[in-house]
Amino acid sequence: MAQKCEMRLLGKTGSAFTNRVRFVLKLKSIDYEYFEEDLDNKTELFLKSSPVFRNVPVLFHGDGPPMIESLCIMEYLDEIKPDVHPILPKNPADRVQFRILAYTFDNLYYPAMREFMLTRDVDKREAMKGPITEGIARLEEAFIHVSKGKEFWGGDDIGYLDIVFGVFLGWFKLFGKVFDFDVIDEVINPRLAQWGRSMWSHEVASTIIPNHEIHAKFLQFLHNRMPPTSRPLVDLSY
């Protein structure tokens, strides 16, 4: 009889947060079963497991309690399998710096990008490009500082921040195609642009980060959930 998989992941295709967890599971060669959650018709298991935030991803490990929040799950996986592709640095001061950057991204950058892609107000969207570009310029400075001249945030190979930010590269591609907005600009952010290329050609990253077509479907799904409007939100026929 086949052995039951110890890890089960509840996620959504195209969800960057779900992909963070898939990324770590793959880097650490951890077997898991994947279940696609229907966010329009949420399952009982999902609602019971993430009753407050009602967000994917949710990870189950054996009989333990359900785990939510991608950053917490990433750290959990790093703690239970520290010897295979460790993702956080060993030094506590470096670790806290990495966490601060991740929380900054999730609490400032991500909400801005979400608002950018969901707003119906074209002028507002145009006006948001400037602040997002400024934010990415600060991220470029952080990259130069953290990577210390190496290819990745994690140094010579992919680490925590490569995963945290890297899962958004497909979304950035979509922004270029749909909104004519190069989030990472070759000229303004040359180091991040080079990092992006390294990620797309990395043997694991390239299998996890979805291309823009997958994200276009997700964006369509998000738009479909919004109240009807006479104005099309975006033209996805790029």
Ligand SMILES: N[C@@H](CCC(=O)N[C@@H](CS)C(=O)NCC(=O)O)C(=O)O
């Ligand atoms: N902070 C959370 C964010 C997760 C999140 O926003 N998940 C979205 C999908 S990308 C979700 O499940 N949304 C619920 C819904 O749209 O109903 C994390 O890092 O896991």
